[in-house]
Amino acid sequence: MSSSLPGLDIFKNSYEFRIAQLKEERENGIKVVGTLCLYVPDEIIFAAGADRIVLCGGRADTIPVAEQSLPRNICPLIKSSFGAVVDGCCGGNLACAHVPLVDVVVAEATCDGKKKMYEILPDYLPTYVLDLPQKPGSPEALNYFLSELRKFGKFMEGLTGNVVSDDALKREIRSANETKRLLHRLFGLRRRDPPPIRGSEVLRVMQKQFFLSPDQFRQGVGQLCNEMEHVTPDARTGPRIMISGCPMAAGNTKVPDIIEQKGGVIVVEESCTGTRSFWDLVDEDKDPWTALAERYLEIPCACMTPNDQRVARIVDLAKQYDVHGVVYYTLQFCHAYNIERLRVQRALKKEKIPLLAIESDYGDSDTEQIGIRVDAFLEMIA
Amino acid sequence: MITAGIDAGAATTKALLFRDREIIGYRIGITAFDFPTAARNMFDELLASCDMRREEVGNVYATGYGRNSISFADKSISEITAHTKGVSFLFPEVQGIIDVGGQDSKVIVVEDGRVADFLMNDKCAAGTGKFLEYTAKALEVPINDLGGLALSSNHPADITSMCTVFAESEVISLRARGITKEDIAAGLIASIATRVGVMAKRMGLKEHVAFVGGVAKNGGMKAALEKELGTILYVPSEPQITGALGAAIAAQGNR
Numbered sequence: 001m002s003s004s005l006p007g008l009d010i011f012k013n014s015y016e017f018r019i020a021q022l023k024e025e026r027e028n029g030i031k032v033v034g035t036l037c038l039y040v041p042d043e044i045i046f047a048a049g050a051d052r053i054v055l056c057g058g059r060a061d062t063i064p065v066a067e068q069s070l071p072r073n074i075c076p077l078i079k080s081s082f083g084a085v086v087d088g089c090c091g092g093n094l095a096c097a098h099v100p101l102v103d104v105v106v107a108e109a110t111c112d113g114k115k116k117m118y119e120i121l122p123d124y125l126p127t128y129v130l131d132l133p134q135k136p137g138s139p140e141a142l143n144y145f146l147s148e149l150r151k152f153g154k155f156m157e158g159l160t161g162n163v164v165s166d167d168a169l170k171r172e173i174r175s176a177n178e179t180k181r182l183l184h185r186l187f188g189l190r191r192r193d194p195p196p197i198r199g200s201e202v203l204r205v206m207q208k209q210f211f212l213s214p215d216q217f218r219q220g221v222g223q224l225c226n227e228m229e230h231v232t233p234d235a236r237t238g239p240r241i242m243i244s245g246c247p248m249a250a251g252n253t254k255v256p257d258i259i260e261q262k263g264g265v266i267v268v269e270e271s272c273t274g275t276r277s278f279w280d281l282v283d284e285d286k287d288p289w290t291a292l293a294e295r296y297l298e299i300p301c302a303c304m305t306p307n308d309q310r311v312a313r314i315v316d317l318a319k320q321y322d323v324h325g326v327v328y329y330t331l332q333f334c335h336a337y338n339i340e341r342l343r344v345q346r347a348l349k350k351e352k353i354p355l356l357a358i359e360s361d362y363g364d365s366d367t368e369q370i371g372i373r374v375d376a377f378l379e380m381i382a
Numbered sequence: 383m384i385t386a387g388i389d390a391g392a393a394t395t396k397a398l399l400f401r402d403r404e405i406i407g408y409r410i411g412i413t414a415f416d417f418p419t420a421a422r423n424m425f426d427e428l429l430a431s432c433d434m435r436r437e438e439v440g441n442v443y444a445t446g447y448g449r450n451s452i453s454f455a456d457k458s459i460s461e462i463t464a465h466t467k468g469v470s471f472l473f474p475e476v477q478g479i480i481d482v483g484g485q486d487s488k489v490i491v492v493e494d495g496r497v498a499d500f501l502m503n504d505k506c507a508a509g510t511g512k513f514l515e516y517t518a519k520a521l522e523v524p525i526n527d528l529g530g531l532a533l534s535s536n537h538p539a540d541i542t543s544m545c546t547v548f549a550e551s552e553v554i555s556l557r558a559r560g561i562t563k564e565d566i567a568a569g570l571i572a573s574i575a576t577r578v579g580v581m582a583k584r585m586g587l588k589e590h591v592a593f594v595g596g597v598a599k600n601g602g603m604k605a606a607l608e609k610e611l612g613t614i615l616y617v618p619s620e621p622q623i624t625g626a627l628g629a630a631i632a633a634q635g636n637r
């Protein structure tokens with residue numbers, strides 16, 4: 001199957017190229033920002049003439065390093081990311097080569113675990129924290145976030161010595177929207193039955209979205225879409241599955257791999273490594289700061305309350321993609337997404353769409369147990 | 383057509399022969415270390431006891447934890463599906479199933495003989511047969527006597543630990559304080575009934591609920607769960623074979 005989509009190789013083979021690119025940029029005085037969340041607008045970073053790279057950890061091997069400092073019972077994404085930074089800054093060889101290339105981490109006040117981890121991060125890397133209102137949807141919340149974005153803009157100006165002009169911002173908004181439209185095209189093609197690409201393949205692409213430069217990412221996605229239009233997918237007859245929940249950072253493909261191995265056909269992911277990153281576009285006609293603030297506060301993350309927009313989005317996606325069932329994926333100890341499960345489950349139940357909840361970490365010890373549940377779920381919805 | 387179902391459980395292996403709408407015979411034995419050998423032995427013993435040859439049996443379906451290692455099976459199905467088919471055959475009116483086995487416990491919501499939803503606990507010994515096995519040992523009573531003992535208690539002891547390891551030491555300290563074996567046994571059973579009861583309530587089970595798995599043989603456990611859920615539970619005369627039965631029914635080919 002994957003052999004018929006050579007576009008995927010662009011993503012597979014991109015690591016070294018990107019590292020070399022970042023190194024070269026730094027030699028030329030370009031600043032590199034590390035991010036760990038969708039709420040940090042790429043547009044502002046690029047408008048300031050900086051580059052960015054995602055630091056979210058999806059690998060298990062950096063967790064023991066993190067556990068020397070952090071409690072064990074927090075989400076593995078936080079531990080893995082922190083472990084990579086600690087290891088990368090202390091000359092370890094576990095972490096990816098990109099940690100030492102980062103000038104500053106731009107963090108965000110989202111979940112408690114990340115927030116408190118960001119208080120320790122400055123011991124290893126300079127860290128800037130973008131604040132967020134937790135109850136979006138009011139004019140006050142929007143104004144506050146707008147002021148936070150402007151403050152962040154000033155910070156970026158100080159870091160790079162460049163002015164973040166409205167024109168530059170508008171240019172970056174158009175560029176990021178272009179990426180989002182391309183991803184809509186990619187995801188739109190997956191509505192076909194059977195879909196022309198595997199869910200685990202799309203996930204591996206999405207994991208590179210904030211790692212690669214926008215140009216390189218778009219080039220890859222564009223080529224992939226062209227190939228997908230012409231591919232004849234092998235008959236995939238299993239139930240159509242939507243995954244919804246926590247982000248799956250690079251290195252973490254455990255649950256999608258199990259679902260596919262058991263015969264499920266993943267057609268869409270409602271997550272930060274799925275629809276949440278690109279579904280809503282930024283208004284290109286408005287004042288760019290306001291447009292950014294509005295769009296970013298619309299991200300349906302479980303850190304926000306109440307998160308009705310996410311519940312509605314999930315039901316809507318389930319229908320649009322004609323799914324037979326939803327696998328609600330959460331990382332262990334992620335309270336926000338774990339608790340929100342119930343509201344999602346109740347909303348889906350009304351629509352008679354079955355849900356399987358899977359809570360897992362980055363280890364392999366529960367592979368068999370997850371497999372048993374997935375088997376039963378697929379039989380149930382078949 | 384004659385079909386067979388093999389339930390390769392972590393603790394016990396069950397084999398069952400089925401024809402049209404009746405059970406021809408079944409066999410239950412210890413799994414020990416090796417699923418394929420246990421399954422093979424159980425199947426051979428079953429054939430011998432029913433005076434049948436392998437050639438007379440059509441499809442063989444496997445289920446249970448070791449289901450994918452049974453090479454002589456034609457197909458495997460999940461335990462959830464198997465139990466639902468087996469229990470619905472015995473009690474067509476059933477709307478929910480509680481299965482407490484040696485290693486895990488599950489709650490299944492059944493609609494018209496089909497799985498509508500399910501919940502499994504297999505990460506932790508609490509709420510499974512393992513909990514009873516270990517704590518019975520700490521109490522120095524054979525596990526099969528635990529239920530009878532519990533039924534004759536007037537003041538069930540309060541067991542607060544859900545964790546099997548802590549519950550064991552709790553049992554020891556209760557004994558040291560002179561609490562009777564009956565009361566401790568009742569406390570242990572109430573504690574797992576609460577745990578399993580929460581799962582059942584979470585899934586919305588109310589009435590027409592079947593109780594299966596090895597632990598369902600325990601009368602004290604059945605009584606405690608009935609109290610917890612406020613409904614009389616359906617318990618098959620042999621509660622351990624519903625998985626194998628469901629697999630054999632699935633092997634008949636009619637959904």
Ligand code: SF4
Pocket residue numbers: 036037038039110111246247272299301302303
């Ligand atoms: S889940 Fe929420 S906090 Fe985590 S990356 Fe996504 S938007 Fe940010």
Ligand code: SF4
Pocket residue numbers: 075076077078110111112113114246247303331333334335336337
């Ligand atoms: S997965 Fe949950 S706990 Fe982990 S970083 Fe994201 S919001 Fe926080």
